Amino acid sequence: MRKLSAFACGLLFGVGLLVSGMANPVKVLGFLDLAGHWDPSLAFVMAGAIAVAAPAFWLARSRQSSLAGAPMQLPANRRIDARLVGGALLFGAGWGLAGFCPGPAIVAAGAGEPRAWLFVAAMLTGMAIYAALERRRRSP
Template identity: 75%
Template sequence: MRNVGAFACGLLFGLGLIVSGMANPAKVLAFLDLAGHWDPSLAFVMAGAVAVAGIGFRLARTRSASILGAPMQLPTARRIDPRLIAGALVFGAGWGLAGFCPGPALVSAASGQPRAWLFVAAMLAGMALFAALERLAAVRAQRSQSSS
């Protein structure tokens, strides 16, 4: 049942991205072009998404398990640190350059857009590089701790 629920949520999310225009990089780039021919329509999409997510998070805080029985796992970090800022900058730069962010890129790739496949490949490579650098940092930290 959990897989059916996950599939339904993913399908609804993907359809929402298509209907809203978020899977269209030209529309996204027009939204980001504040100095040119700005298209403010995605601001309404984002405001609606933030409102729905806010309600969802408020409800989630009152529960210990999801509707399908999975344990509730909400973020606990509250600190704004350099890693968060760097991640936001890299995300924003990628979004501004390509017109894709991860969710819409996957939807566009599934529809066969070559640019989306290139973005997804670069995104996966970036994720693999990050994981490798994290493992390397953990090994270095462990070595320096054991030598102390």
């Protein structure tokens, strides 16, 4: 049941990204172009997503398990440190340069977008480099 509900949620998320235009890098870059021809439509998508997610996260704080019975795993660290800020800056720079972030890039790659395949390959390479650096940092 958990796999089926995870699949359904992923499918709904992917369809939502396609319908909203979040998987279209041209639309995303238009949203990020504040000094040019700004396209505010994605701000409404984000506001709608926050309006739906905020009550769900509020409810999740008081639960020990999800509706599917999985243990609830919410972040415990609320500290803003250099690693968080650096990661956010890298994420934002990548989003602004490519017009993709991880979820929409995977959806666009699945839809056959060649630029998304390149982005996903670069993203996976970056994840592998990060994992190797973390293992090295944590080893004595």
